[in-house]
Amino acid sequence: MKNQMNNSSESGEQKKVLRVGIAGFGTIGKVVGQALDDGIDGMTLIAVTSGNLDKASQNMQGFRQPAKVVEAGELAELVDVIVECAPTRAFMDVAVPALTQGKVLVTVSGAAILENPQITDVARKHGGQIVLATGALLGLDAVRAAAEGTIYSVKMVTRKPPTSLTKAKYVLENNIDLTGLTEPLQLFNGSAREGAEKFPSNVNVAASLGLAGVGADLTQLEIWADPTKTRNTHNIKVDADSASFELTIENVPTIENPGTGRITALSVIAALKSLCAPLRVGS
Ligand SMILES: NC(=O)C1=CN([C@@H]2O[C@H](COP(=O)(O)OP(=O)(O)OC[C@H]3O[C@@H](n4cnc5c(N)ncnc54)[C@H](O)[C@@H]3O)[C@@H](O)[C@H]2O)C=CC1
Numbered sequence: 001m002k003n004q005m006n007n008s009s010e011s012g013e014q015k016k017v018l019r020v021g022i023a024g025f026g027t028i029g030k031v032v033g034q035a036l037d038d039g040i041d042g043m044t045l046i047a048v049t050s051g052n053l054d055k056a057s058q059n060m061q062g063f064r065q066p067a068k069v070v071e072a073g074e075l076a077e078l079v080d081v082i083v084e085c086a087p088t089r090a091f092m093d094v095a096v097p098a099l100t101q102g103k104v105l106v107t108v109s110g111a112a113i114l115e116n117p118q119i120t121d122v123a124r125k126h127g128g129q130i131v132l133a134t135g136a137l138l139g140l141d142a143v144r145a146a147a148e149g150t151i152y153s154v155k156m157v158t159r160k161p162p163t164s165l166t167k168a169k170y171v172l173e174n175n176i177d178l179t180g181l182t183e184p185l186q187l188f189n190g191s192a193r194e195g196a197e198k199f200p201s202n203v204n205v206a207a208s209l210g211l212a213g214v215g216a217d218l219t220q221l222e223i224w225a226d227p228t229k230t231r232n233t234h235n236i237k238v239d240a241d242s243a244s245f246e247l248t249i250e251n252v253p254t255i256e257n258p259g260t261g262r263i264t265a266l267s268v269i270a271a272l273k274s275l276c277a278p279l280r281v282g283s
């Protein structure tokens with residue numbers, strides 16, 4: 001990782017402090033920014049960019065040390081680590097300059113990585129790294145481990161309250177009215193790749209599951225708008241030669257953006273901490 005800041009610790013030894021920038025200061029970005037402002041060992045928030053720069057400044061009013069608010073193109077050169085939590089369509093505008101400059105990109109945009117697989121070549125060529133945080137899912141550590149052997153099948157079923165899906169691309173494009181739904185409605189049944197294309201802001205987790213395991217084409221996905229649910233629920237079933245497992249996570253929707261579970265920002269914070277921690281738990 002290039003260009004880390006040096007700080008002297010009390011013992012006099014040089015300690016590397018990672019300079020962090022956030023691209024996308026919305027539901028996830030604000031929580032991550034607040035955590036950095038509260039203090040994460042070994043890193044400091046330097047700069048933020050977002051769709052609306054004035055709003056980003058306002059959102060840092062309570063911060064002890066508000067970061068610089070910069071245009072998207074300026075962010076990468078100022079920092080060592082970029083946290084990308086912008087809409088899928090903005091991913092390449094953030095990722096390419098970051099990785100071309102050899103920086104670390106921490107992201108939850110699994111759908112955008114599937115859509116732009118060449119981004120890993122950019123990272124490889126310039127010595128950058130993409131860290132796809134687990135986000136709103138669970139079990140990616142076990143899926144990755146199983147993928148070192150033979151996985152026979154991976155299936156994921158997502159059930160979200162209708163309010164978490166009203167802004168989904170597929171729902172808007174097809175004028176699907178989810179208000180007044182009285183029983184579960186299946187919106188999608190197919191591969192994780194196709195699901196991530198149709199619901200890019202809603203099943204990043206399915207894209208991540210595909211990337212962790214047998215690939216997005218072989219990962220099966222169902223998406224349901226389910227009025228019996230109050231939480232964004234993902235169930236995954238994996239059958240492999242090393243293990244079989246079934247896991248379910250029930251994510252509390254955020255108030256700002258019900259499609260995004262509260263745990264997502266916390267997963268990003270955990271991923272950031274892993275970059276500096278002397279002990280890293282999980283693969
Ligand atoms: N893997 C996972 O578990 C999850 C992934 N996500 C992904 O994270 C993304 C962010 O989620 P939220 O924070 O809930 O969305 P949000 O809509 O609350 O915030 C997005 C922010 O990005 C900003 N933005 C728009 N255009 C931009 C650009 N060109 N450059 C930089 N920032 C820009 C917006 O102004 C807004 O502040 C989602 O679009 C989704 O793709 C979301 C939830 C879970």
Ligand SMILES: O=C([O-])CC(=O)C(=O)O
Nearest residue numbers: 136202204205232260261
């Ligand atoms: O997958 C996503 O992008 C978001 C999600 O399901 C959740 O927050 O539960």
